[in-house]
Amino acid sequence: MDDFAVNITDMGFRYPDNDVVSFSKLNLKIAKGERFGLFGPNGAGKTTLMNLMTGVLQVDEGKITLFGNDIGHQKNEVNKLFGFVPQDFSFYQELSPVENLEFFGAWSGLNSYEIRHRSNELLQILGLDDVRDKQVKKFSGGMKRRVNLAIGVIHKPAVLFLDEPTVGVDVQTRHAIIEYLRVLNDNGTTLIYTSHQLNEAQGLCEQVAMIDDGKIIAQGNIDNLLAEHKQKSLEALFINLTGKELRD
Amino acid sequence: MFKLLATIQKDIRVLLRDKVGIALMFVMPIILVIVVTSIQNSTFELVSKNKLPILIYNQDTGKSSLQMIKAIGNIGMFKVSQTSKGETNIVDAMHHSDAMLGIVIPANFSAKVEAKSKSVSDKAMASFGLGDSTKKAAVGDVDPLILYYNPVLQESLRLSVKGALQSSLQMVESRETLRTLYFSINEKELPEKLENDMLNNRTPISEVPVSKDGTKSTPNSTQHNVPAWTIFAMFFVIMSLGGSVVKEKVSGSYIRLKTLPTSYHVALISKQVVFLGVTLLQAAVIFSMGIWLFPYIGLPALNPPTDVLALVITTLICGWCAVSYAICVGVYADTQEQSNGFGAVSIVILACVGGLMVPSFAMQGAFKTAADISPMHWCLEAYYTLFLEGGKLKDILDNLVPLFVITLVIQFVTYLGLKRKNLI
Secondary structure, rough: OEEEEEEEEEEEOOOOOOOOOOOEEEEEEEEEOOOEEEEOOOOOHHHHHHHHHHHHHHHHOEEEEEOOOOOOOOOHHHHEEEEEOOOOOOOOOOOOOHHHHHHHHHHHHHHHHHHHHHHHHHHHHOHHHHHOOOHHHHOOOHHHHHHHHHHOOOOOOOEEEEEEOOOOOOHHHHHHHHHHHHHHHOOOOEEEOOOHHHHHHHHHEEEEEEEEEEEEEEEHHHHHHHHOOOOOOHHHHHHHHOOOOOOO | OHHHHHHHHHHHHHHHHOOHHHHHHHHHHHHHHHHHHHHHHHHHHHHHHHEEEEEEEEEOOOOHHHHHHHHHHHHOOOOEEEEEEHHHHHHHHHHHHOOOOOEEOOOOHHHHHHHHHHHHHHHHHHHHHHHHHHOOOOOOOOOOEEEOOOOOHHHHHHHHHHHHHHHHHHHHHHHHHHHHHHHHHHOOOHHHHHHHHHHHHOOOOOOOOOOOOOOOOOHHHHHHHHHHHHHHHHOOOOOHHHHHHHHHHOHHHHHHHHHOOOOOHHHHHHHHHHHHHHHHHHHHHHHHHHHHHHHHHHHOOOOOOOOHHHHHHHHHHHHHHHHHHHHHHHHHOOHHHHHHHHHOOOOOOOHOOOOOOOOOOOOOHHHHHHHOOHHHHHHHHHHHHHOOOOOHHHHHHHHHHHHHHHHHHHHHHHHHHHHOOOOO
């Protein structure tokens, strides 16, 4: 196994039927056990990079490894190592939280005992035990976010990708989610996280990378970056690096 | 296997909570089968039992027109009524009396028929050497009877009516000719008994349905419609399954499935298993209705085929084909609206060219070729061989093989779509 949870080497990618190169010769290393933040304005390529790291999209050049496994060639091994919490609600709204966990748990490679055990544990931790048998489509946005997170971590992944996991939720839910992410990280899970909530990100992440226009424009420890750029907050640093121009 | 069972369980749960989808897959086809069978049955009874209303305006005062009216009544397929309101009013009269047909008998009908009979009789006598061969009566053609008809009458039925009227007319003319000829020879009236013996002594026609197993049960509207619309019902799963594939594809759940250590093929196999079960259930429900429910609502009962194994195999392959087609449409469609719209229209087209709405033996040229590539055509042929001809499994192999091949082609096209769209 590699020392890096994620190792991106000379990666190139462009969407089909699109002349604009999304990424070219991109290099990025994320160490095991880190809480890593990936930030950038709208359209910078955060979600695309997340999809490339999780194998949803295939790289055109270079390679991406997770714990030394090439995601392009060892997909089955790699897919067992990580969990993914997409920005969209990625589950079946007609099903209850328990039913969703049963299905996604099986697809994550767990047996029925493990599924039952982990489901009970996660529903307790994330405050969903009282509504475990109700259809998710009747839930509030915050409850759906927690279901989305529970499914992503049911198989105790070594690395967890989170694409804006707290978007559109109230303060209480955000607090609960962030606290749980800390617990996961304390237990050894590497977190790779994108968000536009930079205050929240500053409290959670140790290492960050700022991307814009498909390129990494800054990377490193938050405190070091703030000192280097003479900024007091991550948000100020973000504006300093990416400008105030509105993005689509 | 555990993953597949979990996926099947998930698909069944999602399906059972889709009340609209279930209604579309079960209630709508059931209503369709009952309505279409009832309509076709009442059309059949209109001709065979209820009789077709016909309105006659007789301008003639002679006996031939009365014989003609009596002959029309004797055909047995018409409910005859007369009007005296005149030819110009017959259309209104037809509307008021709900008559589908109207006949106007011209004023000089009897005189013309008699003159024509006399002319024929004279010619016959001359040819026998009993009359004057130089005598030629100036005879004009009998003025035509005018047949008014309601345009809703199907052409085949209208032609049957025309043929029956022609037969009645022939009977009246033959009777008159025979009487005239007899009188010319014997100089006395034709005895009524002899007249009846000569004119009514027709050779009967026996109808025998041709079957594979030698049985002679007469097919009815149920026997024709239940198998046909069961096929349509099975293909109707596209409304739920096609949309379900698109929904999974465009919603976030597909993204998550793609990041899990399980092949998407498991999801596709699960959908095929679950919806194949749905199609089998649809067929079981509709066939059961035909057998046990139809007699209670005044429709002929469905006679199930003797070769049940052949019926099960046909239903299985047809169901698999319907499910494969629904998944294929779902894979290529970008939205649920596209899937539902294209799916609904395409199965109606497949049903049309497949012979569900118009018999495929009546199709010509390009439509005949189109019928050959419609899976519904092959399934319908197999069902008809089983339900109408008493066929066995060996009799429908020629239908099942093309149906199976079409299903494999659809599966391959689906695979190409999944690859092209980077879904597997």
